[in-house]
Amino acid sequence: MKRALTAALLVAVAALLLAAVAELPPHGSPDSPPYTHVSAYYLEHGPDEAGAENMVTNVILNYRGFDTQGEVTVIVTAMLAVLAVLLWTGQAEGDQPGPAPAATGSSLVVRFIVRVMAPFIAVFGIYVILHGHVTPGGGFQGGTMIGALVIALTLVLEDTRSAALLPRRPARLLQVAAPLTFFGVGVIGLVLWGEYLYYPRDPSSLWITELLLLVVEAGIGLGGAIVIATIFRVMGAQR
């Protein structure tokens, strides 16, 4: 009975969605509505007025900078919520801990490979962060790589050495690096040009825009990496 209901629901949802999808303009046609309105403007004027050759970076950091500032705030808020959920010990006596996970060390192969690869992953992550305006990539992507590197090192190193990897007090400051950088750059725009998160658009001062975008990318990358590493560390910690 339950199976029949599930199958009926899935078929109904799939039929509805497929019918809707069949009505869309053909895939890849240059006349489809998403392509002909605001994107055309971005593609035409982006490289000359927004400061980055990569138009995705232009959209994220310049044209829709407010959106991205909200986004980095979302990551930090999620991290704070994770910390609150996992470290909260209000009713410690009522908790019945589940069975403790078996402690297993990582194998020699994993330890060796992670150690050999670590510097290359770090360099590639930094490259992706700092070249986000001319090649595919940017703060979020590179930050995720650095964060994954910290996680991999945490898995293979002994506890004392992996704790030194991400010292508590600097980490606390760096966790909010992304929103703080956005706020700082926004205030620079407010003071110099009278608009929050404003970037100069005339070709003569385009280098200022590029510099500001670079600062924001670096802040997003650093903050994102630390947030990911922190979330992982809190989840893995034994209470």
Added chain:
Amino acid sequence: MIDALWQNLDYAASVVLFCIGLYTVITRENLIKKFMGLNIMETAVFAFIVALGVVEGGDAPIAGSGAAPPFINPLPQALILTGIVVAVSTTALALSLIIRIWRQCGTIEADELREAE
């Protein structure tokens, strides 16, 4: 309709992926598996929206030497980058809540939790 679907095969593929995720959410009792189903649904939506921006014969939307129009639409890619980050945040929060449930109740199977109530 079959012709139109064949033309929009990329969109149809994301519909299939969406249904796989929905199936997982409905049928699995393990909370982590349920949430992974939700993540599959999210991925389907992301793939669909990114596919909306594809242009036949388009170049990557990066100006500079050697780049020539038509470019792929940069807007869906930028929006989906935001979406992915928010999905990661919600995943982290949901997993931490599941860890909390595991510590409190010793199980993360939805049916066992319902019985224990």
